[in-house]
Amino acid sequence: MTSDTRGGHAARVTRWSWLLALATSLAHAQAPDVPPNETPLERDHRYELRARLDPATHEVHGEGRITWRNESRVPVGELVFHRYLEAFRHERTVFMRESGQQLRGVRFRGGGGLDVNALELETPTGRVDLLTGTDDDPDADDRTQLRVRLPRELSPGERITLNVRFVAKLPPVFARSGYHGDFHVVAQWFPKLARLENDGTWASFPYHGFGEFYADFATYDLTVEVPRGWDAVATGVERSREEVDGHVRLRFQQDRVHDAVFVAAPWFERLEAEHHEGDRNVRVLLVHPPGFGSAARRHLEVTLTSLAHFGRVYGAYPYDQLTVVVPPRGADGAAGMEYPTLFLTAGPWLHVPGLPIALQDEVTAHELAHQWFQGMVATHEVRWPMLDEGLTEWATGDALEAMHGRARSGIDVFGLSLDGFELRRALALRGTPTPAPGSPVTDFRRSNDYGRAIYGRTAVVMETVARTWGRARLHRTLGHYARSQRFRHPTPDALFASFDREYGPWMARDVLRPALMIGAHSSVHVGRPELRDGRTRIRLEQRGVALPRRVLLRGPSGERHVTWPARAAALDLDEEGEWTSVWADPHAHALLDPDRRDDARSTQPTEIPEGLFTRALVWLQALLQGVGP
């Protein structure tokens, strides 16, 4: 612990260092951006999928041709597939046990599954059945992974083609997939190869209660058949639409994505718009149920505004189309979920202004931000969920601040406005301790803890960096990370490297790793001002992550600011004059302090805030007139 007892001199010295930091920041802000990486490492993966939806049985009969290349540097003798829908087979699966058979308040109401009926390897001598001899016990507790042996080892760089036939049974909408009435969200519906890491290990895992997904980039060519009179939207661009045998057949194509879903219903209403960015045009298609017109227009507005904002910060959206699905009421289990080039938003049919954090604005901005953080920067969502949900949550709050202003980014109703990040701080830092944001999903036992740590605390850490060292610098940092890691699969080290590049090698070591990987706070304790001999002495201490802070002094003669550098764990102020109150970080830059009550001290009673008496009087008069004569 170091102590700074130089008082006023310290303040002058640190003021110069602030100016120097500001100049450095401006110099950085003017440096050119890194161009986005446009090519995935895995270039030869291809899924050609054909699906027919039976709305009566809620089954999808599918077949596919998968081309895959061993991108690792070692030979592989087996293949591992994810069968996420198997998580809904019965109550004994890993997902059901970990989630307690509910997700985001929606309870499991009935089974689903993914039966792989054929899996064959194309060879020069014919097709080889890969299912024979596979250990795939239908009564096993968890069948969300399928491991098959290859007839011979596959050398690095060698390519294979597989043919697969399967039936996906959708559950009543739950945990991102399923049906609600005529509305079908067909997600995680085909056997999908796990990602083979560079060292030859399969990044395979069961479908976890709080976890999502992780996969290679690939080209998807998807043909969907739905009954006549129905409509469907899917990952990618619709290339063709025709009526065949009483069905509507639609074909969608998209390259450089790591998943493909489709959503079908007989009642879609459509809104369309164009997003222009440089020489690129993106078609934005929004589908919604009847009656959702008002909300849909707001979803579209937020989508277009956020596309521009995220494009500026993290690099332009690289695909030709973005599809937004507004789910009907009752389909909450599939709402608020992101897929490449398509997301499902959430919210009521009526746009309610004044509640950006709870309704249309937040969900739409959040799911759109996922197009970058996990859609393009395809991190391992089970191992490091903070890299997708955490960064996305900060990006969401940042976009809402840009849209509504900081003070109104959370709530703005009946004269009460609230900063969205203060709400996230309240969510993240109060209550029982949680695992650190850098933990894997398997470290969490309660969904509330998962939300507080992964979403809340990561966002609060990022916002603390933005408010302490400047928002432009954080935009540049995350912009560098998102651009350089686009179409890659980075770990936290890549994120920290982008921070160290912008701020210096201390940022990851002293701030991010303690705050994100250990879960450290950054709190302040301010002592009571002591007035003696015409001077004021105050001791301030900080614990946890060291952050530079401003200190506000107030007295009969006015107020002044003192800078408290991060390196000083304690600050002993010895100031000339009478300073009756002291307030560390008065503009609430450091959101990592779980209790700010000891961030300020005063020798004087607090004055009633201006306007409080008038507002209280107005409301009380109305109450009395209501019960009175």
Add this chain to the structure above:
Amino acid sequence: MNARTQFRRALGTTFAVHVLSTAVAAWAALELGGALVGAASPHPFVAEGFAHGGPIAPETLATFGNHAFGPLFLALGAMLAAYGLASIPLSLIWLHAMQGETAWRRLPRQLLRAVGAAIVLCVPLTIVAGGLAVALPLLWHFAFEGDVDPRVHDLGCLAALLPALAVAARWSSWADHVRASIAFDLPVFAALKAGWRAGATTEYLVFLLAAALLFGGSVALAGLPLGWLSAQLLALGRTFLRAGWWARAQARVMRLADDLPPAA
């Protein structure tokens, strides 16, 4: 005697009623502010945060929650209950002023009758309006829960509340006319009959809407410069609006009640 005459005659009493309610509200607001400041004083920023939308911030809740909120809510509840109980004699005094005299000798008897009538009127309101408010939206909900267009469900549920609201408005108008009749010394059942005949539900709703608009205006103005003054003017307007309704109710009762002389 018409409503305008009665309204003018009671101007002084109306103003006194307003001053009384304002004084009670101001006292409560000062107590509220004092308690909040007392709780926040060791942490000066909490009060500043409160002025900028801080009530939900965890520190604000923690600061006030320990010592201030419980007793404050209790005191405010007691104040409202006391003022609510005082409203029956106050309204009778107000109505007497409109008649040109305050018959103090008859007041205790009228007060008993007014309390009795209020209790009698509570029963049909609770059964009919309460039953309608629960049953009709529920019926609609179960009938249209699965409709793809949620407007059918939601707007229908809202519309299903209207019959209960209509009953409540009719009841409120009835209760006021009963009290106006009792101020003329009618017995309870004659007052109930006269009040029912007076009706005026639509007019009651118009007065209620005007009061709500004035309240909305005062809330909006309270945060502006000179907000205190403008909010107080609107609050005064609400009191006089209520006086206008009482005067019209009394004039209407005089016209319709069998036991009273016809209005001049």
